[in-house]
Amino acid sequence: MIYMSTDKWECEQSQEGELVNGLPSVVVAAHELKSPLTLVRQLSLMLEEGSASAEEQKRMLRQISLTTEKALRLTCDLTYSARLSDSLFKLEPINPKQLCEDVIREMTPLFRAHNRQFKLVSTRKPLLLVGNRDLLRRIIMNLSDNALNYTENGERVEIKIETCAAGQFVRLGVRDYGPALPKDTLKMLNKKLEGASSTPVHARPQSSGLGLYIVSQFADAMNGSVGITRHRDGATFYVDLQSSKQLSLL
Amino acid sequence: MNQPTVLIVEDDEWLAEQFARALKKENYHTAVSLHALSAIEMVDKVHPDAIILDVLLTGSTAFTLMHELQTYDDTSRIPIIICSNLASELTIENLKPYGVKRILDKASMRPSDLIAAVKSVLL
Numbered sequence: 001m002i003y004m005s006t007d008k009w010e011c012e013q014s015q016e017g018e019l020v021n022g023l024p025s026v027v028v029a030a031h032e033l034k035s036p037l038t039l040v041r042q043l044s045l046m047l048e049e050g051s052a053s054a055e056e057q058k059r060m061l062r063q064i065s066l067t068t069e070k071a072l073r074l075t076c077d078l079t080y081s082a083r084l085s086d087s088l089f090k091l092e093p094i095n096p097k098q099l100c101e102d103v104i105r106e107m108t109p110l111f112r113a114h115n116r117q118f119k120l121v122s123t124r125k126p127l128l129l130v131g132n133r134d135l136l137r138r139i140i141m142n143l144s145d146n147a148l149n150y151t152e153n154g155e156r157v158e159i160k161i162e163t164c165a166a167g168q169f170v171r172l173g174v175r176d177y178g179p180a181l182p183k184d185t186l187k188m189l190n191k192k193l194e195g196a197s198s199t200p201v202h203a204r205p206q207s208s209g210l211g212l213y214i215v216s217q218f219a220d221a222m223n224g225s226v227g228i229t230r231h232r233d234g235a236t237f238y239v240d241l242q243s244s245k246q247l248s249l250l
Numbered sequence: 251m252n253q254p255t256v257l258i259v260e261d262d263e264w265l266a267e268q269f270a271r272a273l274k275k276e277n278y279h280t281a282v283s284l285h286a287l288s289a290i291e292m293v294d295k296v297h298p299d300a301i302i303l304d305v306l307l308t309g310s311t312a313f314t315l316m317h318e319l320q321t322y323d324d325t326s327r328i329p330i331i332i333c334s335n336l337a338s339e340l341t342i343e344n345l346k347p348y349g350v351k352r353i354l355d356k357a358s359m360r361p362s363d364l365i366a367a368v369k370s371v372l373l
Contacts, residue, residue: 034335035262038356042268045360051275063264114263153263179285 029078032210036071040064066110070145077138077214084221089132091222093244096129096170097122100159103140116148117156126161128244129170135218136241139226140172142211143237147176150234164240173229173238186230215239254372255279257298259289259315260333261307265356269302269333272361278368286315293325300371302364304356305334316348329371333364 043060046052052060100120111118140159147157155177162171181189189212212226215237219226224241256273260266261284270280281296283289286307293301301319305312312332319325329351332340337355345353352367 031335034357038335039262039265039268041357042265042361046268046272049361052271056271060268067264149261 028210029074032074033071036067036074039067040071043067062113066113070110073138073141073145074210077142080135080138081214081217084217089135089221091130091132093128094131094133094136096126096161096172099133099136100140100161100172103137103144104159107141107144111148111157114148115153116151118144119156119158120161121158122161123163127163127167127170129241130244131222131224131241135222136172136239139215139218139239140174142215143174143239146211146237147174147178150176150178152178160236163243167243169224169240170243171238171240173236175231175234175236177234179234180232181228181230181235183230186228186235189228212237253277253279254299254368255281255296256368257281257283257289257292257296257301259283259286259301259307259312260304261285262304268361269364272364273368276365276368286312289315290318293319293328298328300368301328301330302333302368303330305332305336305340313348316345316350320348331364331367331371333359 043064047057047060097120100122104118104120108118144157144159151157157177158175160171160173160175162173163169164171216226219239219241222241224239226237226239229236229238256278258266258269258273258280260269260282263284266282266284270282273280279296281292281298283292284307289301289303292298303312303315307315312334316330319328319330326349328349330349331352331354332345332350333354333356334340335356337353337357340353342350342353351371354363354367
C-alpha cells in the first residue's frame with residue numbers, strides 16, 4: 001500500500017527492499033526492470049500503429065535497442081551479484097584509463113541519444129590498480145547510468161581518475177552535473193555504503209537503489225570501497241581500489 | 251479554436267517523449283517536466299488544461315506537487331491523471347482530494363488509453 005507521506009513510502013519501500021539471503025529481493029529486481037520494459041512496450045505499441053514518420057520510427061527503434069541493452073546489463077549484474085559469494089573473481093593489475101575509455105566508447109551511443117556528453121578527465125599516466133576487469137567495468141557502467149539519469153539535458157558526465165593517499169589507492173569517480181543532493185540524503189547514503197547496508201540504498205525516490213547496492217557489492221569483492229561527494233551542481237559517485245605495486249607500463 | 255495543453259510530469263525522458271508523441275498525434279499541445287520542482291514552474295508558464303503525473307519522481311514525489319497545486323484556487327482545478335507503475339496500489343477515492351481524476355497503469359496501458367483519459371477529464 002502506498003501512503004501519502006514520502007517518509008512512510010520510503011519506509012515501506014525499504015522493508016520490501018530487504019535482502020534475501022544476502023541477495024536483492026525479487027521485488028527490488030522486478031521494480032528495477034519494470035521501467036525499461038514499460039518504455040519498450042509503449043514504443044512498440046506506437047510503432048505497431050504505424051502512424052509515426054520514418055524519422056520518428058528510426059528514433060523509436062534506437063530508443064528500444066538502447067533501453068533493452070540497459071535492461072540486459074541489469075540482468076547480467078544480478079547474475080554476477082548472485083554468484084559473488086560462491087565464485088572467485090581474479091584480481092589483476094588494470095590500467096584504469098584504458099578501462100574507462102572502453103566504457104565511454106561502449107556507452108557513448110546511449111549518452112548521445114539522451115543529448116548528454118560523456119568524457120574522461122584523467123592524468124596522463126594514472127597508476128595501475130588491482131581489481132577484476134569485468135566487475136570494475138560493471139561498476140563504472142552502473143555509476144555512469146546513474147549519472148545519466150541525474151544530469152540535465154545538454155549537460156555532461158565525466159569520469160575522473162585520481163591517485164589518492166600518496167599513491168595507495170586509485171579513485172575512479174563519475175561526476176554528474178545535476179541538481180545537488182540534499183545534505184541529509186548524502187549523509188544517509190554514505191552511512192549505508194560505509195556500513196555494508198543490508199538494504200539497497202537510493203539517492204532518488206523513484207530508484208530502488210539496486211544499482212548502488214550492486215556497485216557497493218562488486219567493490220567489496222575487490223577489497224575496494226564506494227562513496228559520494230556532493231557538489232553545488234551535482235555529485236560524484238566513486239570507487240576506491242588499491243593501486244598496484246607493479247609499475248605502470250602502459 | 252485553441253487546443254488544450256497537457257503537462258506531462260515524468261522523469262523517464264523517453265517515456266515522456268512517447269506520451270507527448272501520442273498526444274500530439276491527437277493535436278494536443280504538450281509540455282514536459284522531468285521533476286516536480288520544474289513542474290511547478292511549468293504550470294505557471296503554460297497553464298495546462300490537464301496534467302499527466304508519475305508518482306515517483308526525481309527529488310520529490312508526485313504528492314509534493316499535488317499538495318502545492320491544491321494550495322492555489324486556480325491550480326487546484328487542473329485535472330490530474332496519475333500514470334504510474336504503482337497504479338495497482340493506488341485508489342481513486344484516496345487521491346480525489348488531490349484533484350486526481352484517473353489512474354493509469356503504465357505497465358498495462360496502451361497509447362489510446364492515455365488519449366481516452368485526457369479526453370474524459372477535459373469533458
